[in-house]
Amino acid sequence: MAKTSPLARIVALVGQVAVAIRHSGDDMREPAFGTAPVIPGGKPQGKVPTLKMPTAKGWQGDHKPSAAAGLKVNAFARGLVHPRNMHVLPNGDVLVAESMGEREKPRGLFEHAMSATMQRAGASGDSANRVTLLRDADGDGVAEERYTYIESVRQPFGIVVVGEMVYVGASDALLAYQYKAGATSITEPATKLMDLVPGGHWTRNLIASRDGTKLYIAVGSLTNIADGGMAVEENRACIHEYDLASGQSRIFAGGLRNPVGMAFEPDSGMLWTVVNERDGLGDETPPDYLTSVRDGGFYGWPFCYWDRVVDDRVPQDAAKVASALQPDYALGGHTASLGLCWLPEGTLPGFPAGMAIGQHGSWNRSKLSGYKLAFVAFENGNPTGLPREILTDFLSADEKHSYGRPVGVVLAADGAVLMADDVGDIIWRVTSA
Numbered sequence: 001m002a003k004t005s006p007l008a009r010i011v012a013l014v015g016q017v018a019v020a021i022r023h024s025g026d027d028m029r030e031p032a033f034g035t036a037p038v039i040p041g042g043k044p045q046g047k048v049p050t051l052k053m054p055t056a057k058g059w060q061g062d063h064k065p066s067a068a069a070g071l072k073v074n075a076f077a078r079g080l081v082h083p084r085n086m087h088v089l090p091n092g093d094v095l096v097a098e099s100m101g102e103r104e105k106p107r108g109l110f111e112h113a114m115s116a117t118m119q120r121a122g123a124s125g126d127s128a129n130r131v132t133l134l135r136d137a138d139g140d141g142v143a144e145e146r147y148t149y150i151e152s153v154r155q156p157f158g159i160v161v162v163g164e165m166v167y168v169g170a171s172d173a174l175l176a177y178q179y180k181a182g183a184t185s186i187t188e189p190a191t192k193l194m195d196l197v198p199g200g201h202w203t204r205n206l207i208a209s210r211d212g213t214k215l216y217i218a219v220g221s222l223t224n225i226a227d228g229g230m231a232v233e234e235n236r237a238c239i240h241e242y243d244l245a246s247g248q249s250r251i252f253a254g255g256l257r258n259p260v261g262m263a264f265e266p267d268s269g270m271l272w273t274v275v276n277e278r279d280g281l282g283d284e285t286p287p288d289y290l291t292s293v294r295d296g297g298f299y300g301w302p303f304c305y306w307d308r309v310v311d312d313r314v315p316q317d318a319a320k321v322a323s324a325l326q327p328d329y330a331l332g333g334h335t336a337s338l339g340l341c342w343l344p345e346g347t348l349p350g351f352p353a354g355m356a357i358g359q360h361g362s363w364n365r366s367k368l369s370g371y372k373l374a375f376v377a378f379e380n381g382n383p384t385g386l387p388r389e390i391l392t393d394f395l396s397a398d399e400k401h402s403y404g405r406p407v408g409v410v411l412a413a414d415g416a417v418l419m420a421d422d423v424g425d426i427i428w429r430v431t432s433a
Contacts, residue, residue, distance in 0.1 A: 077146070083426075086409075097159055130150060225311060238259075274290050
């Protein structure tokens, strides 16, 4: 067994002390869920916030997540390298973005602790930087063919096909490639449509407007609460709209700390997103959320959260706070909700129409949250009730190990629900039992 370095022991100790400090005098809180959540008052955690994350273990043998009653789950594809997000092509082939956070030089002891924790949890390292094509040619629910579709893209995440083009959201650019139906690879160079700022929250998800004329690009903040000032957050913490005909872009909505998953609700035509909220105020404060995205809307970051609750750690802008919109639905604190997919009624037995949400899971609270494929029902164009579970048991009972971590979610051509698992290196497939 390899020896543990002195720095690694110090790093682990910092994390343990941080958790212990947060536990002391802190009673257990109910998760902040729903349209009218009870959100505890924020308790600034100072320079030593909670740091707790399970060690990445992966799935062994026939071990797999637990599916809700009436459902079953199988591995659509195994042996990928940190699969994050997916897109289903018109012929049913599945494109998978394989990427992860880049190693950055830590500044100070806590950043060393956080960096070591993320690497142990399989959340940062050497990114594959590619898009892979999976094909289930015989229709048995398992992809027996695999091809490298696009190579050498800096941290690809969002993928969408519109007409004769494939668009990829890299961490530093919006890229376009010529699409050819049935092809298993693209070798022609990309056309850069738009520069994006890499680093920080690096995932750049994409979705096309329903008429195919525009792209929406989710870009997260560089820091937690604009710690480096607002200048470095320019064109971040927002969703951009890119007009494919003119090549012009604008900020469609802002004040969204880290929006990732995006989906359209078909009845209203509204764009929805899931957002990862700020750290350092407690286990449930503030909750991550699911919200409709209004054109020109501002959602509070970094000045305030939820119903205009001011974050005193941030230099304030009263006008911005007054203009902040309240999100629609709370998902609980630090669930790291990343994937979002609309499921029509009848997709999964026992589930109405609603949103499937891949919850990557927390690293910054005393009791872990997320680590599941969740579901929120919709009625009359709006979320309702409490979250339900589609897939669970991605964590060991003692919370020391993660077998997997949910990320992107898509609806396959055959109606199955596909979910990327970037610790298990698997695409899971959920259908009726």
